[in-house]
Amino acid sequence: MPTLKALFDPRPRVSAPVYRRDVLRAALAAAVLICLAVWLGGQGWRSAAIGAVAPIVPAALVVLSRTAGRLRDRDRTPWLLAVYGILYVVSLAPIEDLADTYPVETLASALAILAFFVWFFVETWLRAGTPGPNRFGPPPVETPVASM
Known part of the structure; x- marks a missing residue:
C-alpha cells in the first residue's frame, strides 16, 4: 500500500x-x-x-x-496531461452554432479530440510500460497485493 x-x-x-x-x-x-x-x-x-x-x-x-x-x-512527457485538459475544456464548448456554419470543420475537430482521448486511454490504461530504465528513471517496483 x-x-x-x-x-x-x-x-x-x-x-x-x-x-x-x-x-x-x-x-x-x-x-x-x-x-x-x-x-x-x-x-x-x-x-x-x-x-x-x-x-x-x-x-x-x-x-x-x-x-x-x-x-x-x-x-x-507528463505535459500530455495539459494537452488532455485543454482538449477536455474545448470539448465542453457549445458547438451548435459552429456546426451549422462550419459542419465539416466542427466534425473534424470533434473526431480529432475523440481520437486523442482514445489514444490517451490506450496509452495509460492498456499498454505496458517501457521495459527497463527510461529517461524518467528505473522501472516501477511491483509490490505484491495481499490476498484476501
Missing part, C-alpha cells in the same frame, strides 16, 4: 496495474462521496452535502499525480 506522500508524488513511474488500481479506487471513492452528498442534500443538510464532496479534490489530485507517473512509465 503506497504511503499518502507517494500517492501525491508525480515523479516515480507507475505500472499499468498499479495505475488502474489507484484510479479505480479514487473513482469509487468519488462515486460514494457523490451519492452521500446527494442523499445529504435530499435530507436538507446542504452544508454536510458540500462537506461530503470536498474530499473529491484530493482524489482528483491523486489521479493526476498517478497519471503523470503512468505517462512517465510509458516514456511520455
Whole structure:
C-alpha cells in the first residue's frame, strides 16, 4: 500500500496495474462521496452535502499525480496531461452554432479530440510500460497485493 506522500508524488513511474488500481479506487471513492452528498442534500443538510464532496479534490489530485507517473512509465512527457485538459475544456464548448456554419470543420475537430482521448486511454490504461530504465528513471517496483 503506497504511503499518502507517494500517492501525491508525480515523479516515480507507475505500472499499468498499479495505475488502474489507484484510479479505480479514487473513482469509487468519488462515486460514494457523490451519492452521500446527494442523499445529504435530499435530507436538507446542504452544508454536510458540500462537506461530503470536498474530499473529491484530493482524489482528483491523486489521479493526476498517478497519471503523470503512468505517462512517465510509458516514456511520455507528463505535459500530455495539459494537452488532455485543454482538449477536455474545448470539448465542453457549445458547438451548435459552429456546426451549422462550419459542419465539416466542427466534425473534424470533434473526431480529432475523440481520437486523442482514445489514444490517451490506450496509452495509460492498456499498454505496458517501457521495459527497463527510461529517461524518467528505473522501472516501477511491483509490490505484491495481499490476498484476501
